[in-house]
Amino acid sequence: MTTGLLEKEQTVAVKVVMMGKNVTTFVGKNPLSLGELLQEVGTNGNTEVRVNGVAVDKSHRLASGDMVLIVPKIRGG
Numbered sequence: 001m002t003t004g005l006l007e008k009e010q011t012v013a014v015k016v017v018m019m020g021k022n023v024t025t026f027v028g029k030n031p032l033s034l035g036e037l038l039q040e041v042g043t044n045g046n047t048e049v050r051v052n053g054v055a056v057d058k059s060h061r062l063a064s065g066d067m068v069l070i071v072p073k074i075r076g077g
Contacts, residue, residue: 015067016041026068034060037068046073 012032017023018041026037034051035058043049048071051060062068 011064012062012066013064014062015065017067017069019069019071032062034058034062034068037062038070041070043070047071048073 010030011027012030013025013027014032014037015023016026016037026041028037028040034049034056038045038049038058049055050069050071051062051066053067053069
C-alpha cells in the first residue's frame with residue numbers, strides 16, 4: 001500500500017452542516033465518534049444532532065461520507 005492510501009484509511013471525512021452558520025468537511029482520526037466530532041467543532045450541547053438524517057447516540061462511530069446536521073434548539077416563550 002502507498003503512504004497516501006494508508007493515511008486515507010486512518011482518517012474519516014464527514015460533512016458537518018451547522019444550521020445558521022456554515023457547512024464544512026471535517027477530517028479526523030479513524031475511528032471517530034459523534035461525541036468526539038461535536039467536541040472538536042465546539043458545540044455547546046444545546047443542539048439537535050442527526051447523522052444521515054437519523055438521531056444517534058454520541059458513541060455512534062462515524063464513517064467517511066456521513067453527513068452530520070447540527071441544529072440549535074430554539075426556545076419559545
